Amino acid sequence: MKAGIVGLPNVGKSTLFNCLSNAKAQSANFPFCTIEPNVGVVNVPDPRLSKLEELVNPERVQPATVDIVDIAGLVKGASKGEGLGNQFLANIRETDAILHVLRCFDNDNIVHVDNSVNPVRDKETIDIELQLKDLETVEKKLEKVKKASRTGNKDAQKEETVLMQIKEGLEQGKSIRALEFSEDAYADYVKPLQFITDKPVMYVCNVDEAAAVNGNEYVEKVREAVKDEHAEVLVLAVGTEADINELDDYEERQMFLQDIGLDEPGSAKLIRAAYKLLKQQTYFTAGVKEVRAWTINIGSTAPQAAGVIHTDFEKGFIRAEVIGYEDFVKFGSEAKVKEAGKMGVEGKNYIVKDGDVMHFLFNV
């Protein structure tokens, strides 16, 4: 699962990527600085992991990770080959969620490809290109489905209705995630086409230092413009955080963060939000060798969760011993939780909860 950073050229996408990941992407004050996507594996900051580390005192700790991709800037006409053309639209298609960066700061020294700061307009520019790309996809599919539908194929007729609904929505400037489908229609006809505007999105408002905590007028306009999308809007002083990240010393970084009014980097909040956007959740294993956060899809069963460690764990799954995170902390160790009778023994239908501390029994 990966989240892609998307936006107009020169709005701070690579700078954001560098805040999140240790992989250094080139960022500079000119449009189309990024051409090939930069890929980074980013640790998901999770205070629960430090707490478990404290209690178990393991040899090593492994946080959950999320893959972040920094993609080239999009411009008007991209879907027709303008700018870097279609290539990076393919890069976006390969992601599972979109972090849409919007420039929400004034600075005459930083070029804006459309010559003025207007994040709502910028958002629409990007949306239109993505919608046009999806329109192309749906029209291609419709051509085929219509043929089958004319021969009286009932399934094809149903599909045609759904695809027409998508086509009309896109033509009205709506993104597919804003359209409503029945659960079946979505699973059968919409999801398989992997539309770009169906991917979950989060808006990242790139502000200056003064607006790091409370945002500014640009941010308010963005919030207003996206209020029907049920999408999260995150405020981040990307440039400032990148500067702070350059400091080697942890104490010094904390000091600068406090100076701008933050108790943790906005990028930490962003990574956690991206993780949620990808519909991922965490369970833990807490052994003396390793305390580790594992990533699963929300709604995973115990065997599916076991399968993330090893496919044999899933195939040979017998049962799972489960301790709720809160109980683990309250009693302080696996043994004490057992003593208190708070350890659950769960079978293959158990739906794993976020934060469960798990131990699997299996045979191979």
Ligand SMILES: Nc1ncnc2c1ncn2[C@@H]1O[C@H](COP(=O)(O)OP(=O)(O)OP(=O)(O)O)[C@@H](O)[C@H]1O
């Ligand atoms: N909040 C900010 N305030 C001031 N300058 C910023 C801010 N965020 C980014 N910048 C500056 O904007 C310029 C462009 O940033 P960056 O290279 O990250 O853009 P990009 O979106 O990746 O562009 P491209 O699409 O061309 O790859 C850089 O000089 C960067 O330092």
Ligand SMILES: [Mg+2]
């Ligand atoms: Mg870039």
